[in-house]
Structures are given as C-alpha cells and as structure tokens.
Amino acid sequence: xxxxxxxxxxxxxxxxxxxxxxxxxxxxxxxxxxxxxxxxxxxxxxxxxxxxxxxxxxxxxxxxxxxxxxxxxxxxxxxxxxxxxxxxxxxxxxxxxxxxxxxxxxxxxxxxxxxxxxxxxxxxxxxxxxxxxxxxxxxxxxxxxxxxxxxxxxxxxxxxxxxxxxxxxxxxxxx
Numbered sequence: 001x002x003x004x005x006x007x008x009x010x011x012x013x014x015x016x017x018x019x020x021x022x023x024x025x026x027x028x029x030x031x032x033x034x035x036x037x038x039x040x041x042x043x044x045x046x047x048x049x050x051x052x053x054x055x056x057x058x059x060x061x062x063x064x065x066x067x068x069x070x071x072x073x074x075x076x077x078x079x080x081x082x083x084x085x086x087x088x089x090x091x092x093x094x095x096x097x098x099x100x101x102x103x104x105x106x107x108x109x110x111x112x113x114x115x116x117x118x119x120x121x122x123x124x125x126x127x128x129x130x131x132x133x134x135x136x137x138x139x140x141x142x143x144x145x146x147x148x149x150x151x152x153x154x155x156x157x158x159x160x161x162x163x164x165x166x167x168x169x170x171x172x173x174x175x
Contacts, residue, residue, distance in 0.1 A: 004052075006033045007043050008071065008079045009141075011053060015070040018044055032145065044069055052078050100163070108167045115167060119160040126153035 010016070010024050021044070022037045035043075047053040052075035055067040071079070096114055103111055129149040136142050 003033070003035050003039060003043050004047060005079070005082045006035070007040060007047060008052065008075055008082070011069060011071050011075070012079055015068050017058075017066045017068050019066070021069065032149070047075065051075075112164065112167050115160055115164045119157060119164065122153045122156045122160060126150060126157065129153065 006025070007021070010021055013024070016024055018037070018041050022040050025035065025040060044053065044055075048055055048069070051072060053069045054072050055069050058066050058068050060066060096111075096118060099111060099114070129146050133143070133146045133150065136146065
C-alpha cells in the first residue's frame, strides 16, 4: 500500500483542503498509516497530476485562499480497485520487542520504564478510539477500523501488563 491509497480513502469521506485532510488523517488514519503534512501535500499534487483528485479554489474572507480536493471518477475507480486487491499481512516492526529479545535477566529492570510508557500510551489510545467510536455513525469502514484499533490496544494492554509482571519478577519469581 502506498500513501496515495490512504489519501484517497480519507478523501472518500468528502472533500477537504490539504490542512483539513491532514487533520482528518491524524484522527482517522494516522494510527494505521503515518505521514507528515508535507508528504500529504506532495501526494495530493501527484494525485491531481494523475487525474485521481481535482482541486477547486475557495476564497476566504479573513484567511488565505485555499484549495479543496475531491475524488474524481478515476480516483473512485482507483480506490475500488485497491479495495478489491488482497492485502498483504501486516509485519510487526517494534523496537521494544527487539529489546525484550536481547534482555538478560539481570537487565530486565531497565525495560520497566519503557513498558510502563507503552502501557500508558495504549490506555490513552484505547480511550481515544472508544471516544471516536461513540461519536461515529454507522459507517462500516470507520467502525471496523476503530474496532481493530480498540482490539489491538486491549491486547497490547494485556500483553504489556504480563511483560511488566515478568520484568518485575512476576508471581513465579522469574524475571
């Protein structure tokens, strides 16, 4: 998958300026596919050049003129083709897992702070996903992606609690 597909998917929810798209991307897509605002703007230019999105200029009273992007018929078709392609399985790339793999029992305490930070982040993300789910409508795609995020963070919380237990010397006394 490329960023262009994530941009097309975000625009499938309605027109947006580059700024609005970046905000929408942060809320709806960033936890599953990350991109900087500069990358988004660069891809919007490419998508427009490729005829997959079109832009219109919107004059604003007290703000600079902005360009608002929408999907073209070709953009909708490209998104449909992307949806029909089988997705590749996700690969885990996690620095903390590499550290756990390398840790020796005498150094286990050094990873406690990292595990605690991971646990706090997962709890925060879970709360955010649950808030978004409560605010979202019945739209199938956002519902299913939010549920994936919720279930992922629930599992991550459970696993990280186990990690902390073992790093701290757990119930069975092994670290």
